Amino acid sequence: MSIGNGTGEDQRYVVWLDIDNTLYPRSTRIADLMSQRIHAYFLSMGFTEEDANSLHFKYYSQYGLALRGLMKHHEIDAQDFDRKCDGSLPLETILKPDPKVRKMIQDIDRCKARVWALTNAYSTHANRVLNILQLDDLVEGVFFCDYADPNFSCKPERDFYDEAMRVAGVTDASKCLFVDDNLNNVKAAKALGWGSSVLYSEREEGNAMKEHPHVEGVDAVIGRLEELRLVWKDIFVETSS
């Protein structure tokens, strides 16, 4: 990896792919299973149902990640939280590799762009998902939330994006192309001057293709992940299909 500025820096784009509910469909309902586990964690801390619901919502809305709020306001062991929440998800029975997604990522021209994952999950979950989806060999690196650090940052905090760029060795924000299913995360990247910030708003199977709504503060909205081929035309290899 080439790090630095001036002549030593890799001039290619960096494609940053969110993982959860982006590389696999939201319709898998994994997000619901995660939510149930996080709720159970709040209950195990002694909160009532009502307080668990409101704090979970508050922390997620305020920090982009319930765990971030738990770390800020309560003394919890983030890795214990991760084991009981993401770590206990039956991902192997729910997730399946999608050949269309794999082919799409494969078709990103590596002479023009490098591919990284950018996730609010811990490395254990991130790597597990990439492995089950059979996408792990297609990403150069995974930038994840370091739950081992009590002051870890996460999307949509500026520090998280800045550190991701540093680790990937890119100093020019306009070289960063980002897709995520969370509007706040996409808007944050756009506000930092990332070259392209795309919101993935999953279109249900069977729904006809229709015009995407204009969303303030993002560059594009896609309904299927493969539509990145159209949004980022210049970085894909020519394919006959």
Ligand SMILES: [Mg+2]
């Ligand atoms: Mg996501």
